[in-house]
Amino acid sequence: MLFVFLEQINGQSKASNATQEVSNFDRLRAKISTLPDSVKIQTLLVSLNDAKSQADTLAMADAYYFLSRVTGENQTLYKNSFVYADSLIVLTEGKGYFRYPARGYLSKGIGEYEHGNYEEALGFYLIASKSAKNSKNELLYRTLKFNIGLLKDIVGEIEEAQTIFVEYLNFLDQNPKYKNAITYNRVLFAVADSYLKNNQFDLAKRYTNIGIRHTLKIDDSLTYSYLVINSGIIDYQLKSYHKAIDSLEKGKKIIQKSNEKGLRIALCDYYIGLSYDSLGEIENSILYFENVNKTLEETEYVVPRVLDAYNYLIKYYKFKQNVPKQIEYINSLLKFDSIKDDSQIHLIKGINKKYDTVELISEKERLITELKHENFFNKDKINVLTLFLIVLILIAIYGYRRNYINKKRFLKLLNKTKQNNKISNKESSLDKVNISKEVVDQLLGKLLMFEKQEIYLQRNINSKDLAKRFNSNSSYLSLVVNRYKGKSMNQYINDLRIDFIVEKLQSDTKFRKYTIKAIAQEIGFNTAESFAKAFRKKTGIYPSYFIKNLKNDNKVTI
Known part of the structure; x- marks a missing residue:
């Protein structure tokens, strides 16, 4: 995966309000530039609160933006990045700012890109690009075009991507x-990477060497490691296998010290394995190809370029007549084929695979038959293998049935009107709860206002606070809710929130762009997990499934 970029602000801007924006933006960026991440976040939250107290929309937008980027770079906090970006977009949409809301959409696009959701990333990039063009923000517009070039690189449109990359490099050279x-x-x-992929090795080597010199000047260790790895791949292509191994091992050691391990480690191991294979050191090559498998198993991230390692592993164990190992690696390859999500399937194309799905399944069945005929396995192992196949079939059946049920529940939810929790006046209930009719009527009336005013959307609301608001006590209130609503207080509040968001998602397409966490916080839940659990308890499906299918509800059939 290549790097994604954000606009860098230096120099004068053309838009009328750009000077104010630049000063606000640069002041905050300078303030946090040397701070540790944890301190950055606290500093930005303080800035956000200050901006809110002064009703300074632009300062709020700057704080939201930097919060989005800082949390986006943290593996444990990256989901918060989408929440801050959403807040930024809602705050600045239609305000005519020079860089907002374009940078909010760019931030979301980068988050999707870095987590392999390329189709979603492209959608956000295109929205941001249109916004940047409308505000005449040339640098941001070109930056977004560069990021779209990265997606072209992923789908194999290397020449088009290369043109965009070279154009962006020339733009930076001409605008210091x-x-x-x-x-x-x-x-x-x-x-350099685009020249390498186009087999233009002389130009690839030239720009790689220029990049290495530049990174050493400023101690940019991460980009340096990427360039060193590129240098090793170029050496492999030029058949300098020992040099290739040295550079790849060097780059691998640097990468192992960073947070960006999975993809680049797998790439290093793959080309080291190829180099050893070319040197005739087959056993060494297999060790590195097995390292590729280990990395993919740990990350479950599909790296099309290195999947060819499985061809070497399958061929090697076929030569060794180790049928179980052949089946193991065929299963691994099938697995990585199956975990590609829809966006990758639509976006990643033209991957040349020696073992496509049909061929792999056929080969697997042939090997199992061979095992039975040649008695490679004893009876117990054959039984285990048969059981394994039965389990796979049951899993497939379960998956199909679950999808059918979810679609049915989705359609039912679309056609269902919001429940209004009508009160049932059961006289016998008064005796059971031991409360006067006057008190019950007062509480029911206040509950009706509670629903109409949507107070249930407030966070951390509970029976004790509500009873205090109603000038009653929590015991009385809980009894009335239990008898007349037929549910506990927590379930009553949660159901109101779910009814609200189901209608909101159907009527307001803007809400469908929010992350699950952002929606949860919007309607009073403390966490995305508690919201998803309450949504599924009431509707039978998860909110993510509901939102996804809302976009195509005309296509849903059962």
Whole structure:
């Protein structure tokens, strides 16, 4: 995966309100630039609260933006990035700012890109690009075009991606005021990588060496490691296998010290394995190809370029007549084929695979038959294998049935009107709860206002607080809710929230763009998990499934 980029702000802007925006933006960026991440977040939250107290929309937008980027770079906090970006977009939409809401959409696009959701990333990039063009923000517009070039690189449109990368590099060279050292290094890497993929090895080597010199000047260790790995791949392509192994091992050691391990480690191991294979050191090559498998199993991230390692593993164990190992690696390859999500399937195309799904299943069945005929396995192992196949079939049946049930529940939910929790006046209930009719009527009336005013959307509301608001006590209130609503207080509040958001999602398409966490917080839940649990308890499906199918509700059939 290549780097994604954000606009770097240096120099004058053309828009009428750009000067104010630049000063606000740069002041905050300078303030947090040298701080540790945890301190950055606290500092930005303080800035956000200050901006809110002064009703300074632009300062709030800047704080939301930097919160989105800082949390987006943290593996444990990255989901918060989408919440802050959503807040930024809602705050600045239609305000005519020079860089907002475009940067909010860009931030969401980068988050989706970095987690392999390329189709979603493209959608956000296109929205951001249109916004940047309308506000005449040339640098941001070109940055977004560069990021779209990264997606072209992923789908194999290398020549088009290369044109975009070289164009962006020339733009930075011709406009020094926009030139940021880190960004420039990463553009050099993208250009070098595109030449490598186009088999233009001389140009790839030239830009790789330029990039290495630039990264060493500013101690940009991450980009340096990427360029060193590229250098090793170029050496492999030029058949300098020992040099290739040295560079790849060097780059691998640097990457292992960073947070970006999975993809690049697998890439290093793959080309080291190829180099050893070319040197005739087959046993060494297999060790590295098995490392590729280990990395993919740990991350479950599909890396099309390195899947060819399985061909070497299957061929090797076929030669060794180790049928169980052949089946193991065929299953692994099938597994990585199956975990590709829809966006990757639509976006990633033209991958040349020696073992497509049909061939792999056929080969697997042939090997199992061979095992039975040649008695490689004893009876117990054959029974285990048969059981394994039965389990796979049952899982497939279960998956199909679950999908059918979920679609049915989705359609039922679409056609169902919001329940209004009508009160049933059961006189016998008064004796059971031991409360006067006057008190019951008062509480029911206040509950009706509670529902109409949507007070249930407030966070952390409970029976004790509500009873205090109603000038009653929590015991009385809980009894009345239990008898007349037929549910506990918590379930009553949660059901109101779910009814609200089901209608909101159907009527307001803007809400469908929010993350689950953002929606949860919007309607009073403390966590995305508690919201999802309450949604599923009431509707039978998860909110993510409901939102996804809302976009195509005309296509849903059962």
